[in-house]
Amino acid sequence: MLKIIRVDMTSREVRSEVKKEYEFLGGRALTSRITYDEIEPTCEPLGKKNKLIIAPGVLGGTIASSAGRISIGGKSPLTNGIKEANSGGISGAKLVKCGIKAIIIEGKSDDDNCYILKINKDGTNLIARNELKYAGTYDCVSKLHDAYGPKVGVLCIGPAGERELRAAAIASNDPYGELRFAARGGLGAVMGGKGLKAIVVDDEGTGLIEYKDKDEFMRIAREYNTKLATDPKTKNVNQKMGTSAIVKAVNAMGALPVKNFRYGSCKYADELSGEKLYETITSRGGKGKTGLPCMSGCVIQCSSVYPDANGEKIVSTMQYETVALVGSNLGLENLDSVARLNKEINDLGLDSIEIGCALGVALDEGLGNFGSEADCMALLKEIWKNTVLGRVIGNGALMTGKVLGSHRIPAAKGQGFPGYDPRGLKGNGVTYAMSTMGADHTAGNCFGDRARVNPIGKEGQGELSRGIQIKIATLDSLGFCIFSRPPLFADPSSLSGMVNSLTGSDFTPDTIWNYGMDAIKLEREFNVKAGVSPADDKLPEYLYDEVLEPINSTFDLSEEEMKKAVIQ
Amino acid sequence: MVNIRVHLTLTRFYSKNVIALDIEHPVLLVDILNQLGIPSDEVGMVVKNGKWEPVECEVSDNDSIEVFPILSGG
Numbered sequence: 001m002l003k004i005i006r007v008d009m010t011s012r013e014v015r016s017e018v019k020k021e022y023e024f025l026g027g028r029a030l031t032s033r034i035t036y037d038e039i040e041p042t043c044e045p046l047g048k049k050n051k052l053i054i055a056p057g058v059l060g061g062t063i064a065s066s067a068g069r070i071s072i073g074g075k076s077p078l079t080n081g082i083k084e085a086n087s088g089g090i091s092g093a094k095l096v097k098c099g100i101k102a103i104i105i106e107g108k109s110d111d112d113n114c115y116i117l118k119i120n121k122d123g124t125n126l127i128a129r130n131e132l133k134y135a136g137t138y139d140c141v142s143k144l145h146d147a148y149g150p151k152v153g154v155l156c157i158g159p160a161g162e163r164e165l166r167a168a169a170i171a172s173n174d175p176y177g178e179l180r181f182a183a184r185g186g187l188g189a190v191m192g193g194k195g196l197k198a199i200v201v202d203d204e205g206t207g208l209i210e211y212k213d214k215d216e217f218m219r220i221a222r223e224y225n226t227k228l229a230t231d232p233k234t235k236n237v238n239q240k241m242g243t244s245a246i247v248k249a250v251n252a253m254g255a256l257p258v259k260n261f262r263y264g265s266c267k268y269a270d271e272l273s274g275e276k277l278y279e280t281i282t283s284r285g286g287k288g289k290t291g292l293p294c295m296s297g298c299v300i301q302c303s304s305v306y307p308d309a310n311g312e313k314i315v316s317t318m319q320y321e322t323v324a325l326v327g328s329n330l331g332l333e334n335l336d337s338v339a340r341l342n343k344e345i346n347d348l349g350l351d352s353i354e355i356g357c358a359l360g361v362a363l364d365e366g367l368g369n370f371g372s373e374a375d376c377m378a379l380l381k382e383i384w385k386n387t388v389l390g391r392v393i394g395n396g397a398l399m400t401g402k403v404l405g406s407h408r409i410p411a412a413k414g415q416g417f418p419g420y421d422p423r424g425l426k427g428n429g430v431t432y433a434m435s436t437m438g439a440d441h442t443a444g445n446c447f448g449d450r451a452r453v454n455p456i457g458k459e460g461q462g463e464l465s466r467g468i469q470i471k472i473a474t475l476d477s478l479g480f481c482i483f484s485r486p487p488l489f490a491d492p493s494s495l496s497g498m499v500n501s502l503t504g505s506d507f508t509p510d511t512i513w514n515y516g517m518d519a520i521k522l523e524r525e526f527n528v529k530a531g532v533s534p535a536d537d538k539l540p541e542y543l544y545d546e547v548l549e550p551i552n553s554t555f556d557l558s559e560e561e562m563k564k565a566v567i568q
Numbered sequence: 569m570v571n572i573r574v575h576l577t578l579t580r581f582y583s584k585n586v587i588a589l590d591i592e593h594p595v596l597l598v599d600i601l602n603q604l605g606i607p608s609d610e611v612g613m614v615v616k617n618g619k620w621e622p623v624e625c626e627v628s629d630n631d632s633i634e635v636f637p638i639l640s641g642g
Binding site for chain 1: 577580611615618620637639640
């Protein structure tokens, strides 16, 4: 049975244990269960009582495509509630191959050393590597590759995490050494608060994965992989444009954040679109590339490298959320500006959504001009310099708005909005307000169901959000990427079949969704004990009064409609 | 004149992504899509004159229509 690694940062002891009761859990279901079982709900999120829990999904490390995501959980310093943020990259699969189900980081280091946790076939060790102190994420990953080889998995924080800024993320390297992020909720600050800079996972010489029925697993997984690979969206959209493929659609429906969520669409959306991203990457050539996998064996391959006019790399991978929050939300009209800011945000180790919201609020309050890359870059430099202003912005949208006196702070449960204005996509407004994760589209993005539910209608939004929250929490628990949805949702027997033949469980296509349902119930209970919910199940008041143009919409859902999304 | 812009994967059913049509009477969008060979069950969102509409909506002269495939979100 896979083991749990427990790392006490106070005593710097590392222990290994096996927990039978967690046998069938993984990913979000496991991080949330351990959070519920072990973390005092009222604890200080950046204190010694909070824990950082890292768990690959149930299907991580197998041949099932796009199932190697890594879940990171604990109590969020942004929402003060439970958090799970997951990321692509190679560490999830490598942890499974090392025989590890979860890592629990607890306590708090009381010295100034910069620690890394090194995992390989011989065991797990805490090592001080003070040359990494306050290193940017790119430099950190590069130095760890130099020290431990080009194939190791790395989870690390940047200076933002080390300085316990609440917008800090945790970076995860991909097969090419590029970075993905478990971004939301400020878990990078929790890691930094413990004194842990990085986790290095080396699966060289480790054992094979145990299957209950390997032949059956391979049969179902291959069938699913083929369906996913041959879905027209995979090759024609996801491989070319990644998540940015939706820019034009969100703009057309009037839900794109523009200038601190003041407008729902802009005239320059085509310049920020996935089509433009693909065209720019292919026409500039050089280091520019599309169609790269962020996890080994992934057939979707939605990562890209965005080059400058000379073909030199600026950043990998520019996502829709970054284009929305750091692009149109800041009034920036071209992808080059977004790419340069994205690189800086990544290097600091920040969540581009949270920091995009914080910068939007700052510009709105006069700390710069919308549309000025230089003004935004100057504010990011304040974070590098760790000035008071830098610390304010690095602590997220709500902190920035409170300090600057803003009454238009795009945040729910303390967390900045993702790239969908709740007045233009009301189902997501429900998710931001009602989900256990606060304003986090990954907790239940209703964007995919626009065909049957009017995004600005008053009906059906609560039920829509509830259903997608449960399904996504299930995928988060099994390790799947959001782009793997089409074949899995069309035929959930592939989900239950893969899980059963791997673990020996007895899920059906109906009960497989209990992964999500059970996780969310525990999360809500934790939040209630932490004092977060249900009083915080709401959106900022300005959204109810201020009309979003050009679609002429306010957030007008009844309390009754919102409550339909509660899972308890 | 009705202008229809077809996006992303839907372009595989019809060679042009901007389509201009003359219509004399209001017609259902699904009927137009059928004529163009675009299956309506692959349509994820329709925006008419800047506002969401169901795929069963009526199209009149001078309307501007955008048709997107089903997409998962970012």
